[in-house]
Amino acid sequence: MRAVVTERRDLTGDLWIVRVRPDDPLAFRAGQYVSIGLPSQDKLIERPYSIVSSPDEPELEFFFELVPHGELTPRLYEVAAGGEVYLRRSAKGLFVYDHASSHKHHFMVATVTGVAPYASIVRQFVANARKGAAIPAHITILEAASLSAELGYDAEFAGYAQEFEWFDYIATVSRPWVDTAWAGERGRAEDVLRKHLDAAGCDPADTTAYLCGHPQMVANGQGILERAGLPGKSIKSELFWVSTQKAAEA
Numbered sequence: 001m002r003a004v005v006t007e008r009r010d011l012t013g014d015l016w017i018v019r020v021r022p023d024d025p026l027a028f029r030a031g032q033y034v035s036i037g038l039p040s041q042d043k044l045i046e047r048p049y050s051i052v053s054s055p056d057e058p059e060l061e062f063f064f065e066l067v068p069h070g071e072l073t074p075r076l077y078e079v080a081a082g083g084e085v086y087l088r089r090s091a092k093g094l095f096v097y098d099h100a101s102s103h104k105h106h107f108m109v110a111t112v113t114g115v116a117p118y119a120s121i122v123r124q125f126v127a128n129a130r131k132g133a134a135i136p137a138h139i140t141i142l143e144a145a146s147l148s149a150e151l152g153y154d155a156e157f158a159g160y161a162q163e164f165e166w167f168d169y170i171a172t173v174s175r176p177w178v179d180t181a182w183a184g185e186r187g188r189a190e191d192v193l194r195k196h197l198d199a200a201g202c203d204p205a206d207t208t209a210y211l212c213g214h215p216q217m218v219a220n221g222q223g224i225l226e227r228a229g230l231p232g233k234s235i236k237s238e239l240f241w242v243s244t245q246k247a248a249e250a
């Protein structure tokens with residue numbers, strides 16, 4: 001179906017956030033993705049994108065990274081507010097909040113656009129909490145980027161962390177020597193994951209961890225979480241792409 005871009009916010013030269021209004025409502029669970037497409041000659045080029053907005057919001061939000069030699073993102077990058085994209089009518093994916101385990105701790109790790117599914121999940125909890133619902137778990141988001149300008153949702157998450165006891169947000173920047181004003185955590189997600197997992201009091205038997213985004217971070221994060229004692233079934237991951245080396249090996 002068609003969706004009109006109602007808003008666009010560029011964070012850097014290769015990262016941007018859009019809100020779209022689809023012709024018909026799209027039902028989805030927080031954390032899921034939908035395929036977005038644009039026509040090229042006689043075909044539609046489609047790729048999956050995690051939905052940032054919560055299922056309660058009237059518009060859909062996405063956080064895109066430009067892959068300069070990619071097939072779709074250079075075309076998506078050209079779509080300004082008022083422009084159109086196409087969406088599949090059904091959302092997919094199992095990278096959703098783990099209600100089933102009843103775990104107390106939910107520790108979510110992202111690189112850059114990998115924060116999208118967590119934003120959807122947390123926005124839904126925030127909406128419920130503001131209606132008076134009790135949130136029976138503690139959620140931590142650890143978001144990593146090269147530079148602070150790439151942290152698409154830091155102000156929003158920092159606000160939630162101030163407002164709600166059940167939520168914590170940690171941002172880490174891996175090139176602080178370029179980002180000289182940055183006063184927060186320094187290093188890659190992998191460098192600081194174990195420290196913050198322990199600081200949040202995440203008992204491995206009572207924690208679900210989530211890894212999303214860069215394939216190398218997901219692979220390294222998996223190892224760190226396993227060494228911290230989390231069983232495999234308590235680690236959920238979503239790879240946004242497969243590295244060329246891995247693809248060649250497969």
Ligand SMILES: Cc1cc2nc3c(=O)[nH]c(=O)nc-3n(C[C@H](O)[C@H](O)[C@H](O)COP(=O)(O)OP(=O)(O)OC[C@H]3O[C@@H](n4cnc5c(N)ncnc54)[C@H](O)[C@@H]3O)c2cc1C
Nearest residue numbers: 047048049050063064065067070071072073113116240241
């Ligand atoms: C479940 C799921 C959810 C996703 N959600 C998002 C999202 O919210 N935001 C988002 O920007 N992307 C997301 N992606 C990635 C997205 O689907 C595309 O792969 C990406 O936008 C590149 O598309 P392209 O057509 O421009 O590049 P392609 O032509 O598909 O890829 C060209 C090459 O670049 C590699 N590549 C793809 N993405 C990257 C990257 N970010 N950095 C480096 N190399 C890359 C590919 O492996 C390939 O070798 C998601 C992927 C999956 C599987």
